[in-house]
Amino acid sequence: MTTGYEPLDTPKPVGEDIWIVDGPAIRFYGMPFSTRATIVRLSDGALWIHSPTKLNDQLADAAAALGPVTHLIAPNWIHYAYVHEWQARFPEALAWAAPGVARRAARNGLPGRFDEDLGQEPPDLWVGEIDQMIVRGSNVHREAVFYHRTSRTLILTDLIENFEKANIPWWMRVILPLVGNLDPDGAMPRDMRFTFRKHRDLLREDLERMIAWAPDRVILAHGRWYETNGTAELRRAFRWALNP
Template sequence: MTSSRATGYEPLLTLKPVARDLWIVDGPAIGFYHLPFSTRATVVRLRDGGLWVHSPVRLSDPLRAEIAALGPVRHLVAPNWIHYAFVADWQAAFPEATSWAAPGVIARAADHDMKLRFDHELTGDAPPAWDGEIDQTVVKGSKVHHEAVFFHRASRTLILTDLIENFEPRKLPWWMRPLVRLAGISAPRGHMPPDMRATFDKALLGASVRQMLDWGPERVILAHGACYESGGSAELRRAFGFALS
């Protein structure tokens, strides 16, 4: 369920340029564990002019028009088992798009009585549709949390979803601020949420983090909270130091 309260990332549901052929869209807060989580989509324009949309947020008519003006939507990406709530709306608006799901998405949607169509499951290798432009891997080590992560080569941008949460206290309701501090997911030193971390094998997670580091990210886009505009590799080493030791 989305919330009408301010998120601190206004204006919402509009394209915000990040780098050449790369935009984010901040969306309304969505309830998760009875907490208001801000939402964020990432849009990449591929070399063929088609659009790749990661973790779609709520779709409004003005946003739909902005997106259509950029180019045809070719790919809709549900990057983990939580981030799929608005995919159906985007599928209805852009029926020619191919839909991609991380492992676990289809089963969880079915458990919540959501009948979603996905054309392909994401794997550890980029498909031909964006190979050479966006690298990807599915992070290993958890039987619960399966997240596909992506690296936009041209802008050196790593695109994560929930592996790091970096909530800015001043943008949260007063009662939520101590919770994020206690969980260690408060900006600027965001981390993996502790309940998620408990599901991971440290060695396997570390191998996936090293793969991300090998990409050499400068910027890190997150779904929740402040992104890291510079020093991306250093932030990865800090946030996942427990898995790299």
């Protein structure tokens, strides 16, 4: 299944010490979803890998060529499925889990382990290089978001999805405008928005913090990411929450 983001399983430079990896498409709710990981090389040379995509020898060798694989980030309750594959190949790497991830993985019988929890502030291992927080307000979706200071890049997972018409089947082109995540007006899917309905004020506070980071770029897990005008894209995508 093509994704529109070939070549796959290949680190592609985004800025200084940061790469994206476009992975194979998966099926979610019967729909093909492109996948994307982000790799950051920390100042000590260690690799920090966000939402690891499915691993193969090509990708493992390419990652190892960039530095030691040290941190594997499962940023929300959906994006953890391939962490165990990376652990098996790089057993010394630490696996970091957003709230709810470890419990869901255990319930689904997934092999592997999670070593550390992700919190509202970065751990000492990447403090000063990558800022982070757990976005508040949802009774279901607890996503860790990150800001890489050197490259001025915000790293999201599912809070914005931005599927391009050219990369999806015709029937998704009919559905996705209703869901609210079709390029060029990609945003948080409407079913996810509903989970923030009682505490939108908390979401708004966290969005304002992201905007204050003033990112130049915004990387997404699904669809076209924003290589420029990152802060403006944030304001556009979240206008429904910022301007009640």
